[in-house]
Amino acid sequence: MSEFQRHRRLRKTGSIRALVRETFLRKEDLIYPLFIVEGTGVKQEVSSMPGVYHYSLDLLSEELDEIVRLGIQSIIVFGVPEHKDETGTSAYEENGIVQKGISYIKERHPELTVIADTCLCQYTDHGHCGVIRDGDVLNDDSLALLAKTAVSQAQAGADIIAPSNMMDGFVAAIRGGLDEAGFEDTPIMSYAVKYASAFYGPFRDAAHSTPQFGDRKTYQMDPSNRLEAIREAQSDYEEGADFLMVKPVLAYLDILRELKDRFPLPLVAYNVSGEYSMIKAASQNGWIDEREVVLEMLTGMKRAGADLIITYFSKDAARWMDEDKR
């Protein structure tokens, strides 16, 4: 008998490695973010996110066709409105950019699952995720507007509502609003655990949602905290969330695992803009192998506990998966 274990036996050939592989990335796991802007003829690359574009509605069809052709089944949509004001009225207008976008997408591709990000920060002139009084973001006043936004998105045809603004009680408020409006079958994908992260930088360029004063630390979480993540997830679970999300991911893989072990809900990882831009920048410099790094990273997120991944790499990953099959 040998005195040590021969782990290498199970790594000997590609087919043995395939036989014992534990984690798989599937196209169905991927959710692709889309930015929709007002106007016509707009297809503009976000400067800090190479490969990610703003689209006006008239140019969206080509992008949608490509997404569907690649086998991606779900998208999350963000509206970038022209008009911003104190209470973010363009977030819940019947004819708001995101509402128009959602109905256009559902008309053209009813088979795509359309998730609506429900927040106010792109729509308020101060760039905060709720209503402001004396420099403070008011929790309960913001809830009513969020519920209104969610209902307008569901009316436009959104399949899933994804509230991201981190007000306390947002799941209960939105659930109540949706149920009252007859959308009791519309699921809520809660950004349950959202940290106040520097990794959102490029998104704020993309969505024009940088806060005009202060920061988001009174509503988004402190990166140092783990128990607080469990409390946040627990309350969203009790309020009736259908999915839980952790955001960002790379610095928070422990939190993903923790939530996966504790809550019997589908778990979503949001691979955020800064995590995308870092890899893009390094690969454009020839410093890393983009394909290998991205697939390793996405697999790592699944291994850590993610069932689904929102990622700007969705299209690339789907393409690479097709190549692997050939």
Ligand code: PBG
């Ligand atoms: C809206 C929202 C943000 C992101 C998703 N929804 C920005 C923020 O909270 O500042 C960030 C996504 C990303 O960085 O890719 N509140």
